[in-house]
Each structure stands twice: as structure tokens, then as C-alpha cells.
Amino acid sequence: MIDLRSRLVAAVAASAVPSSDFDLNPEAPPAPPAAGLRRAAVLAAFRADGGNLLLTQRASGLRHHPGQIALPGGKVDPTDSGPIAAALREAREEIGLPEAQVEVLGGMPVHRTVTGFAVTPVIGLIHGPFTPVPEPGEVEEVFEVPLAHVADLTRYRVERRMWRGTWRSYDIVPFGPYYIWGATARMLHALAHALDGEARQ
Template identity: 45%
Template sequence: MTAFPTKSLVDPADWPTLFRTRLDDAAIRGFERETGDHILNPDLGPYAKWEGPPRDAAVLIGIVERGDGPNVVLTQRTGHLKSHAGQVALPGGKIDPTDNGPVEAALREADEEIGLAPERVELIGNLAPYLTGSGYRVVPVVGTIQEGAVFRPNPGEVESVFEVPLGFLMDPANHQKLSREWQGKRRYFYAMPFGERYIWGVTAGIIRSLYETVYR
């Protein structure tokens, strides 16, 4: 495995190479394990709130270069949605039968949710599938977004689009391990509060998976 110093994270000339190499290394190894909510909660199982086969989904971890460094693009979901209303999320959703795999699904969903044209994204690689307690098998797709890209949130799904510095999200000091009671059991999850934005649950878990793939 190629070695990179952690400081290269904030160097615009180096971080894409670092990420691409780390994700390629993980893919060559065949991903050592699927990750997910069950890693922090092994007694609950990978699909704690779902019976039946997992449903395939994909999300885009889109990283855009700014003057002060790379940022990750996130969304605040609208408050009227049936699931995860008002929560912070990565653009993405279920893989449709017409999608040619998770990459196409992630790019299609990003286009539908935030108006990001697929041709404005340069792919870096995929992370190991992330299993959620609600029965989804989510493939995180990592890519760089051209700096001139314009985001147009779909008001039916997205309240706002915002960016968080990649350096903040890749700093384990910002990864809080919290817990709450669920069906009489204590359930653990990651949270990464950023100003008024509260990143937690599956979104924080996927970001944690990116950190572990690149830096551990």
C-alpha cells in the first residue's frame, strides 16, 4: 500500500491521489468487510429494523475544490419527507432497475436532488457497502466536482445544499460516538456537529467509513 502523510489532506495537489490510491487498494483487497450501523451495535444485526433482502442504494460523496481547500457537498432534507425528514444527508437514493449500477444511480440522484450534472463529476472510487438498520445496502461513490458547478436543490426533497470542509470531516477529533435508547436497547451512532448543521446516523457513519478507508 502506498504511504501518504496525513498533511496531504489539505494539499489540493495531493489529496485526490491519496483518496484514489486508498480506495483502489481497498477495492483490490475486495473490501475486508461491509460496514454499517451494526459495527457499533453488533447485537442488533445489520438490518435491525428490516425483514427480507436488503434494498440497494447509492450516495455521492462529492468533493469540490474551493479557495480554502476541498469541501464535501451535503444536503438538508425537507421537513415533509416520509423518512429522515429535516436530516442532513448525502445526495443519493435507491438504485432503480434502469440504473447501470451504483455509480449511475448516485449521479442520477445527485442530478435530481441538487441539479448536479453527471458530467461535472470525476469519479475517484467506491467505498465498501454500508448496511443500514432500515434495510438498505448503500454504496458510497466518491468523486470530485468541478469548481464551477452550480447546485439547484429540488424543493420537493432538499431544503438546502451546503458544504463542510473535508479536513473537518476527516479529523477523528470531530467524530463523536453517541448513544440513545431504541426498543429497550442502547444504540450507538456517530455524530459530527458542524455549526448549526447536525451530521449524524448513516451519513456520519459513511463519512467515518471514508476516514477509516483513507487514513487507517
């Protein structure tokens, strides 16, 4: 049986194809080059002692993406050394996760969003006990999803909704009462594919 760390490391190494919010909408204009987008990063942090992934529900009063499910993360600031540093900083700010408890396993290819960001998903393991502390006004809730759910490609579906006057398709991967969709689901879908490819070797 392959241990969690080895599975994730192999998946990161196997993930070579960038993803985007445009992938499921071939009739729309193509995704712009990542070099022309604002840089951002998110942290997909799994508990080393069980494999659960930490996700957040954004506060309902936020201007952008209120109430949506997201991985901890945000824009790469000028003071950040790069996407990994930004992902770790944002996780500390949003859910109180100390950088020292995170073993970074690597970054996956950039995901381009329809809102103009080039997002680097950073994969990591949380070592030791950790109780999330949601950032007031930013994070409504922190919850956990088992790796088995995230890695199961049959859990993912495609839905459509009207956005800015046109129909757009997007991934979803619901978990209990949580509607995980959009860029977050698309990035997790890419990770699931990489995990599935690693498992078939």
C-alpha cells in the same frame, strides 16, 4: 504534499471493510447480508478546487428521515446501470449537479443500514463552477463541509438514543449548526479511517 485526487483515490483503494448501522451495537442482532437488502447509493462529491464536501439537509416534510443530514443519493432504480449511475442521477435530481462535472474516483464497501438498505458510497470530484439547486420538497438546504473536518477522526463521537424500544449507539460528526449522524456519519467515518491510513503510509 499529496493532492486531493491522489488522497481520495488512495483512500478508496484502501477501504476494504464494509460498515453498517449495527457496528456499534454488538448486543443487537447482526446485520443481514447485503445481498438481501435493497440497493442504494450516495455520492460523496468533493470540490476539486478546495476539497469541500457537499451535503444536504432533507426537507422537514418528508416521510422518511425528515430534516436529517445526508449525502445526495437514493435507491438504485431498474433503469440505473449500477450504484455509480444511481448516485450520479440522484445528485443531479437532488442538487442539480451535472454528471459531466463529476469525476468518479470509485466506490467504497457497502454500508448496511438498520432500515434495510445496502448503500454504496461513491466518491467523486466536482470540476468547474457549480451552484447547487435544491430539489423542491426533497432538499431543504445544500451546504459544504471542508475535507479537513471530514478527515479528522477526533471530530467523530458516539452517542445513544432510544429507537424502537431499545438503546442504539451511532456516530456523529457535528459541523457548526449541522448535526451529522447515523449512516451518513458512519460512512464518512469509514472514509476518514481510509484517509488516515493512507496518510500514515
